[in-house]
Amino acid sequence: MSTPLFVTPLWLDLTAVGIGAIQGAMFAGRMKDRRIDLLGVALIGIVVGLGGGLLRDLLINQLPAAMASNWYLPVATGAALLGMALQRLFSRLNPLIIGLDAVTIGLFGAIGVTKALAYGVPEVPAAFVGIISAVGGSILRDMMLNLPIALMHVGSLYAVAAGVGSALLVILATLRVPITIAGISCVILTAVIRLLSVRFGWSLPEQRAIGSWPRWRRG
Amino acid sequence: MSTPLFVTPLWLDLTAVGIGAIQGAMFAGRMKDRRIDLLGVALIGIVVGLGGGLLRDLLINQLPAAMASNWYLPVATGAALLGMALQRLFSRLNPLIIGLDAVTIGLFGAIGVTKALAYGVPEVPAAFVGIISAVGGSILRDMMLNLPIALMHVGSLYAVAAGVGSALLVILATLRVPITIAGISCVILTAVIRLLSVRFGWSLPEQRAIGSWPRWRRG
Amino acid sequence: MSTPLFVTPLWLDLTAVGIGAIQGAMFAGRMKDRRIDLLGVALIGIVVGLGGGLLRDLLINQLPAAMASNWYLPVATGAALLGMALQRLFSRLNPLIIGLDAVTIGLFGAIGVTKALAYGVPEVPAAFVGIISAVGGSILRDMMLNLPIALMHVGSLYAVAAGVGSALLVILATLRVPITIAGISCVILTAVIRLLSVRFGWSLPEQRAIGSWPRWRRG
Structure with missing residues (x-):
């Protein structure tokens, strides 16, 4: 399948990277008990x-985008240090950041899915690449900070939002819907699910073996 | 060296993936103190x-097999959810699962070694790729669950079994033994060592500096 | 940019790998409370x-050097077991090992930067590849041992030394200084910064939001 790439302008991609980096710095800033330095x-x-x-690029065996341009690393580093310095300001803007982040997840997912499809990855793993593009940063963050990985635990639907959006994009691409429409649909659906789940506290059920399901229990 | 690939039929490869995923889910199921959800x-x-x-595919710089087919991800996900739901059943089948797992390690090792050799990797790193193919899943599991990596600690010979089997396969391949015979020998040797080590509680000695070896101590 | 590779003879590369492996084994040896076995x-x-x-090679999407030669893995394994057995001897040689390690960081950084440049990676990510080449081993070590990543926390300037050396090398390469001179300058600068920071206890400041900076505080 030669799906065209859902091309996003560089400034949009860099904005998404910057929002991610600011959130990372704010997350690190809440860990007062560890002596994390500027480099950390x-x-x-x-x-x-x-x-x-x-x-994403490791999974599809391509040169990482951040290694192909001089822009990504300075933007991520600068945004992180800004996020650290202006922590109080950004904390007050939290609702705005949650909103921007929801769009960012969708954007990373859409870029991931279409990049995978464009390099010949089949539909199912392409959707998986979309999910990993969207949530991989937070997985790596938790592994590096030596924390339990947040998205494996009961909480609001972060990866699910990315998964539903990515699946929609794969389906639309298979139906030959123009890639821009398919990509924007993915971003909107992902962001809406994410925001609704934050608003209404939706979550996935905790793991449960059949024998321990309440309806199977006998008095 | 243009070693032919030890080709395993897709159903066998997927069975091995499914057995691994069931074990992963059962492992996660024992962690009652963490609130792991369905996605986790x-x-x-x-x-x-x-x-x-x-x-394995990252080490030899190839597109991961799971990214080249629609089958792997649904099988792994489905088997994991099945393993979660039928945990009690599978717990009772534990001896069977340990047996299947021993064969699975051997199979992953054999596929890893021959794939590495086929892509021109020399003998020593090819055996290393076999070991990582066999035990990489459990290493990543422990890193993601934020646990000490099981196979670095004193316990039954998991990686050693894979290592001996992989080394045998490399030697046989160098001696131009037909790859099917070499591959099956690797699987059998790996599985036998693993099962014997479980049965008899074999383990590697704990790390020790020479100065602290008992025979070097003076009254 | 077709920068020539800063070619190091294989024996020098393997010596650097061996010094790293000895340090890794000595680090593991200090963790008496965990039952790490020989394989660990x-x-x-x-x-x-x-x-x-x-x-480094994952970032620039090339076959890892250790997968292209039979030498790397046995040298690393042998050096680690030697480091374990002769722990007391090496502990007494600690100043020598810190010195060798400082040179090793510089060497890994120089190889990383020039390899990245040689494969067409632009200047900024090339310097990043140099830093990761120098400090990646210690990051992976901490992730596998389930420890907080040392270099994110307040301490002596390990990554900073690699970063300054890598930046110098990128600048010299851009100015068309011969690669051997540029590479050796990088190694010397990195080693000197690292050793001075150990000697004088230099460190980066801890993370700090602007509101909490002392000079901004009012009575």
Whole structure:
């Protein structure tokens, strides 16, 4: 399948990276008990902002985008240090950041899916690449900070939003819907699910073996 | 060296992936103190079932097998959710699963070694690729669950079994033994060592500096 | 940019790998409370000695150097087991090892930068590849041992030394300074910064939001 790439302008891609890096720095800033230094903050920013795209390109065996341009690393580093310095300001803007982040997840997912399709990856793994593009930064962040990986635990639907959006994009691409429409649909659906799940506290059920399901229990 | 690939039929490869994913889910199921949700279980299943093959293909710089087919990801996810739901059943089948797992390690090792040799990797790193193919899933599982990596600690011979089997395969391939015979020998040797080590509690000695060896101590 | 590779003779590269592996084994040896076995020590040695080069080649999407030669893995494994056995001897040689390590960081950085430039990676990500080549082994070590990543926390300037050296090399290469001179300058500058920071206890400041900077505080 020779799906055309859902091309995003560089400034949009870099904005998404910057938003990720700011969030990474704010996350690191909440860990007062660890003595994280300036380099640690920059590293977390780079990991959160660029990690998803890096895992995406490792999975499809291509040169990582951040290695092909001079822009990505300075933007991620700068945004992380800004996020650290202006932590109070950004904390007050939290609702705005959650909104921007929801769009960012969708954007990373859409770029991931179409890049995978464009390089000949079949539909199912292409959707998987979309999910990893969207959530990979937060997985790497938790692994580097030596924390349990947030998205494996009961919480609001981060990866699910990315997964539903990515699946929609794969289906639309298979139906030969123009890639720009398909990509924008993916971004909107992902962002809406994410925001609704934050608003209404939706979550996936905790793991459960059949024998322990309440309806199977006998008095 | 143009070693032919030890070709395994897709159903066998997928069975091995499924057994790995079921074990991953059962492992996650024992962690009652963490609130792992359905997605977390699916993720652990994907990591344990597909992680070894993923690391193998990253090491030899090829497109991961799971990214080249629609089958791997649904099988790993489905097996993980099945393993979660039928945990009690599978726990009772534990001896069977340990047996299947021993064969699975051997199979992953054999596929890893021959794939590396086929892509021109020299003998020593090819055997290393076999070991990582066999144990990579469990390494990634422990890193994602934020646990000490099981195989670095004193315990039954998991990686050693894979290492001996992989070394045998490399030697046989160098001696131009037909690849099917070499591959099956690797699987059998790996599985036998693994099962004997479980049965008799074999383990590697703990790390020790020479100065602290008992025979060097003076009254 | 077709920068020529800063070619290091194989024996020098392997010496650097061996020094890394010995340090990894000594690090593992200090963790008496965990029951790390011989395989665990070998694995840590491989990770510390070869991890930087592995991450470097993953980032620039090339076959890892350790996968293209029979020498790297045995040297790393042998050095790690030697480091474990002769722990007392090496502990007494600690100043020598810190000195050799400082040169090793510089060497890994110089190889990383020039390899990235030679494969067409632009200047900024090329310097980043140099830093990761130098410090990647210690990052992977901490992730595998389930420890907080040392270089993210306040401490002596490990990554900064690699970063300054890598930046110098990128600048010299852009100015068309012969690559051998540029590479040796990078190694010397990195080693000197690292050693001075150990000697004088230099460190980066801890992360700090602007609102909490002392000069901004009011009575």
